[in-house]
Amino acid sequence: MTQCQVGDLDLATISALRGSWPLAQDTFAELGSMDTVAAHVEALRRTHPERTGALGDGRVARTFGHPPADTLPAATLMALTVTILDDPSGHHTLAQFLSALPSTSTAHIRLRQHAPHCSPAMTEAIRGSVRLPRKAAGQPAFFPQLPTHRGRLDPRTIPAVLPEHWAAPLEDLDAPRRQLRRDAAIRLVQMATGRSRRSAALYLGIPLGSLQSSTVTIRAWQKEPGNAVAYQNALHRVAEIAIAEGDPRGTPAR
Structure with missing residues (x-):
């Protein structure tokens, strides 16, 4: 910089x-x-x-x-x-x-x-x-997700439910586990493609009602001091695991 x-x-x-x-x-x-x-x-x-x-x-x-x-x-x-x-x-x-x-x-x-x-x-x-859109499912994202891994992370390998070994970097975060993993999957797609939150959720097959729930819950958690930065750092570690391992389901890419 x-x-x-x-x-x-x-x-x-x-x-x-x-x-x-x-x-x-x-x-x-x-x-x-x-x-x-x-x-x-x-x-x-x-x-x-x-x-x-x-x-x-x-x-x-x-x-x-x-x-x-x-x-x-x-x-x-x-x-x-x-x-x-x-x-x-x-x-x-x-x-x-x-x-x-x-x-x-x-x-x-x-x-x-x-x-x-x-x-x-x-x-x-x-x-x-x-x-970047300023709102997702009626609530503003606390921090935007840029396509930092476009060309490196294949969105077709990202499941809506992250496997345990992918989600390991998230375990130290004191956040609601299910919503955090869902939010992380959405953000991984955004990191790979630059899609909006809504588009990334639909790409993964996540219902908009679930997107709304995750957005509200995780946004509130991210407001606590230090959480947004810690989450962003953890997401980058998750992305590197995803890049190294490819599709965890062992199925043809979508």
Whole structure:
């Protein structure tokens, strides 16, 4: 990620953090209090109360596109930015913030301008987040699932019910077991294809009622501090197992 133009990428990331707030507060809850940023964002939104849900246009977009003048929220936002951009998997974190914003937002515009200068992973995060649906079965996904394993993971080998050895990386997660495995299967298809949650569930033969149940349950669990990051890391380990082993059913690919 350091291949990007650092100053512009910092500003774009800060814009994404503020525009999607309080998503960052939930994601980085283990880092401590972020009350100064919360107050700063709330003050910006009170300036244009009729447009708080439309952060990608007009004065609101421009307001969120400039760094805060107050040193306390500015320092906190910069610390979060460094945390994201210094993390080898930080493009996944940035993508979840971008997916909460309109494609016309300042963050999207700035990042698209600099995508050609970024690493392939960051470029995919920037471009992929524009295409991601913001809702699934009536509930927003807590973090988007980018097609990070397209070309490596064959979606035809993914069963709706993950076998025990595939699901081993999920065992350490304190989440409802059945819903987590169903959600993981859906996300594996998304990682392999870039499909929406609904499309991935239907591809696996999962009824939409079951998709709704899993989405609500797992989304609530992911809101707990550290769970979203731990889940994302576990999913990548599951994907690597799936790639190494192929179809666990020993049947012809669909």
